[in-house]
Amino acid sequence: MSATATISLNPLLQCSGLPPFTQIKPEQVEPAFNHLLAELKKQLDILEANVQPTWNDLVEPLEQLTEKLNWSWSILNHLMAVKNSPELRAAYEKVQPQVIDFITVLGQSKPIYNAFKTLRASSNWFVLEPAQKRIVEAAIRDAEFSGVGLTGLARERFNSMQMELAELATKFSNHVLDATKAFSLVLTDQAEVDGLPNSLLSLAAQAARATGVETATPENGPWYITLDFPSYTPFMQHSTRRDLREKLYRAYITRASTGELDNKPLIERILELRHELSQLIGFNNFAELSLASKMAKNVPAVEKLLEELRQVSYHAAVKDLEALKAFAKSQQAPEAENLQHWDLNFWAERQREEKFAFTAEELRPYFPLPQVLDGLFGLVKRLFGVTVTPADGQAPIWHPDVRYFKIVDENGTPIAYFYLDAYSRPAEKRGGAWMDACIHRGKVTVNGTTTVRLPVAYLMCNQTPPIDDKPSLMNFYEVETLFHEFGHGLHHMLTQVNYTGAAGINNVEWDAVELPSQFMENWCYEHRTLLGMAKHYATGEPLPEHYYQKLLDSRNYMSGSAMLRQIHFSCVDLELHYRYRPGGTQTALDVRQLIAKTTTVLPPLPEDAFLCAFGHVFESSYAAGYYSYKWAEILSADAFSAFEEAGLEDEVAIETTGRRYKDTILALGGSQHPMEIFKAFRGREPTTTALLRHNGLLAQN
Ligand SMILES: [Zn+2]
Numbered sequence: 001m002s003a004t005a006t007i008s009l010n011p012l013l014q015c016s017g018l019p020p021f022t023q024i025k026p027e028q029v030e031p032a033f034n035h036l037l038a039e040l041k042k043q044l045d046i047l048e049a050n051v052q053p054t055w056n057d058l059v060e061p062l063e064q065l066t067e068k069l070n071w072s073w074s075i076l077n078h079l080m081a082v083k084n085s086p087e088l089r090a091a092y093e094k095v096q097p098q099v100i101d102f103i104t105v106l107g108q109s110k111p112i113y114n115a116f117k118t119l120r121a122s123s124n125w126f127v128l129e130p131a132q133k134r135i136v137e138a139a140i141r142d143a144e145f146s147g148v149g150l151t152g153l154a155r156e157r158f159n160s161m162q163m164e165l166a167e168l169a170t171k172f173s174n175h176v177l178d179a180t181k182a183f184s185l186v187l188t189d190q191a192e193v194d195g196l197p198n199s200l201l202s203l204a205a206q207a208a209r210a211t212g213v214e215t216a217t218p219e220n221g222p223w224y225i226t227l228d229f230p231s232y233t234p235f236m237q238h239s240t241r242r243d244l245r246e247k248l249y250r251a252y253i254t255r256a257s258t259g260e261l262d263n264k265p266l267i268e269r270i271l272e273l274r275h276e277l278s279q280l281i282g283f284n285n286f287a288e289l290s291l292a293s294k295m296a297k298n299v300p301a302v303e304k305l306l307e308e309l310r311q312v313s314y315h316a317a318v319k320d321l322e323a324l325k326a327f328a329k330s331q332q333a334p335e336a337e338n339l340q341h342w343d344l345n346f347w348a349e350r351q352r353e354e355k356f357a358f359t360a361e362e363l364r365p366y367f368p369l370p371q372v373l374d375g376l377f378g379l380v381k382r383l384f385g386v387t388v389t390p391a392d393g394q395a396p397i398w399h400p401d402v403r404y405f406k407i408v409d410e411n412g413t414p415i416a417y418f419y420l421d422a423y424s425r426p427a428e429k430r431g432g433a434w435m436d437a438c439i440h441r442g443k444v445t446v447n448g449t450t451t452v453r454l455p456v457a458y459l460m461c462n463q464t465p466p467i468d469d470k471p472s473l474m475n476f477y478e479v480e481t482l483f484h485e486f487g488h489g490l491h492h493m494l495t496q497v498n499y500t501g502a503a504g505i506n507n508v509e510w511d512a513v514e515l516p517s518q519f520m521e522n523w524c525y526e527h528r529t530l531l532g533m534a535k536h537y538a539t540g541e542p543l544p545e546h547y548y549q550k551l552l553d554s555r556n557y558m559s560g561s562a563m564l565r566q567i568h569f570s571c572v573d574l575e576l577h578y579r580y581r582p583g584g585t586q587t588a589l590d591v592r593q594l595i596a597k598t599t600t601v602l603p604p605l606p607e608d609a610f611l612c613a614f615g616h617v618f619e620s621s622y623a624a625g626y627y628s629y630k631w632a633e634i635l636s637a638d639a640f641s642a643f644e645e646a647g648l649e650d651e652v653a654i655e656t657t658g659r660r661y662k663d664t665i666l667a668l669g670g671s672q673h674p675m676e677i678f679k680a681f682r683g684r685e686p687t688t689t690a691l692l693r694h695n696g697l698l699a700q701n
Contacts, residue, residue, distance in 0.1 A: 007035050012072050019075045021398040029091035036072055037102050048111040053118035081430040083398050100166045104159050107146030116140050131671035135501035158280050161273045168270050173619040175263050179256040185225040185248055193223055195240035197361040202467040227252050228426045230464050236345040249342035257609030270618055272582040287578035290624035295509040295674045299578055302627050310567045312697050316560020317601045327351045352557055356550040364473040368537035372479055375533020379523055383658030385410045416493030418457040423465035433461045433481045435488035442500030452498055457489040471537055480521045487520030496667040507670025510625050514632030522640040556696035568599035570627040573617050577624035634691050641690035
């Protein structure tokens with residue numbers, strides 16, 4: 001076969017439509033990207049030579065070019081996260097520098113930048129729609145942040161730093177994955193698994209079988225406890241063996257902090273590069289650069305808000321710990337006076353059981369995945385009038401467990417599609433949960449005919465897989481997580497913006513991105529939604545009413561501690577990118593310990609290397625932006641309170657408010673400033689009142 005024929009058959013070069021996942025192989029990555037990038041460079045040259053400062057001769061051709069790259073590049077990134085392998089990693093590392101290189105060249109294109117500036121200054125500007133204006137303004141800002149104004153040595157320096165930062169992020173992420181995979185606590189003795197729930201015993205035996213111990217059973221072991229969330233968390237909550245909890249905890253907080261997988265030097269280097277980079281383009285530090293494209297006005301505004309929440313939550317967290325000690329004492333725990341980190345989850349869970357008389361595990365049988373999905377889909381129908389139906393078989397998938405769904409509007413017209421990859425697969429899939437865009441909504445013109453391309457989303461969770469013939473039985477946290485990610489998905493899928501650059505989550509300020517996701521979590525506590533989906537997987541018995549009351553009561557259980565934890569992460573992240581300078585007498589880990597003095601009640605152990613696994617900040621886009629979770633939670637709590645004010649029992653009011661939410665927050669995407677969108681929905685600016693009330697922290701304010 002000729003080289004041209006091979007290239008034309010390369011599935012990574014299809015350039016549009018659903019990714020042909022079943023055909024993609026790691027060895028196709030390099031040839032595909034070599035070909036694609038050469039092609040795109042030619043197209044960029046042509047565009048630069050012919051660019052005109054108008055929407056049709058600038059934004060549209062530019063969008064076509066970037067979409068070609070994004071189509072292939074996002075598939076590769078998706079596969080790295082869900083089907084990671086040594087072969088794929090090697091291929092990724094080969095093409096990544098070339099891709100970053102091209103993105104840099106594109107971002108620094110003077111002819112394109114100048115055309116955008118001319119467009120903004122011309123009379124054409126006044127006929128553009130607000131969404132188009134936002135896209136142009138973001139393009140000018142992004143070009144400036146990409147170093148378009150730099151020349152000569154400064155530009156070379158800037159580019160080599162961008163390249164190094166991308167490589168460091170990939171390395172950081174691989175280290176965490178490898179370190180997590182490298183550790184397991186091997187238990188062989190019944191006494192070592194005392195207290196563990198059956199679901200964890202099954203998972204632990206499955207983990208043992210996965211490494212070749214074929215005889216492993218939930219009843220007789222051996223049991224492999226790993227550092228993955230579905231294994232780590234229930235072990236810490238339920239193991240009565242304090243020594244083993246300590247062992248697992250220490251392994252967890254020192255992940256990727258020693259030997260070949262040590263992320264500490266990477267952290268210092270990343271912070272150093274980010275600082276230098278931000279200065280090169282005219283900012284004092286990386287935090288100021290980060291905030292320049294966010295909803296929050298500046299660093300002091302964020303610090304003021306974090307301090308307000310810190311004061312409220314710190315006092316609540318102190319009380320939480322005192323109560324926990326008193327409870328442990330009442331249970332004759334020898335460690336009661338000296339509770340350590342590895343005791344907190346355990347005693348918090350025992351106290352929760354006593355206080356609310358149920359265990360998190362008890363609820364699992366009431367939340368089989370298929371019913372939870374029915375409940376979720378029923379809710380979005382009720383709120384937004386859209387219908388979700390299975391569409392399995394209509395799209396290629398990357399793993400047999402992956403599902404595919406269709407969303408139609410009130411007239412039965414399709415508006416979006418999504419994949420759901422629900423289960424944990426530690427050997428090849430990144431941990432955590434996320435939503436990613438597969439295809440963006442947008443107007444597409446082919447041979448003179450213009451149509452609207454429908455959005456497609458990836459919804460990714462890491463919940464307990466079906467074990468021993470049982471469906472995936474979810475704990476309540478996993479239910480909330482699924483609702484959360486689906487909220488991101490709705491933002492992406494229910495957008496009505498037809499300019500791709502501002503459709504769905506595109507061009508939405510980072511600190512407003514978590515509004516639609518956190519908003520959805522609130523519905524897990526709404527009577528009709530919860531009782532509608534919670535039915536015993538074997539008997540069909542609905543969740544007994546007393547559990548509902550207990551879930552409500554337990555919602556604010558230790559909420560001060562939970563909020564303080566988020567404030568701690570936010571403050572550490574902000575400080576590292578605002579005042580901290582690498583290369584001095586302090587390390588990033590020292591700074592974290594220092595901040596812990598006012599943002600934790602039980603200080604971290606001296607060897608705590610949590611930063612070494614803080615992927616949000618060192619491998620993805622939350623740098624100097626972790627606070628966004630709290631910022632957006634204020635928005636989402638306030639948005640939900642609009643439904644509470646309208647009356648959760650009043651179906652007509654729910655429908656009206658739901659449609660208004662859909663037509664503003666979900667529909668407008670990045671086409672307007674988030675404050676304007678929020679005000680369009682709520683009729684006023686956001687306040688912290690609803691968040692503090694929902695967390696039971698209002699009285700102490
Ligand atoms: Zn989220």
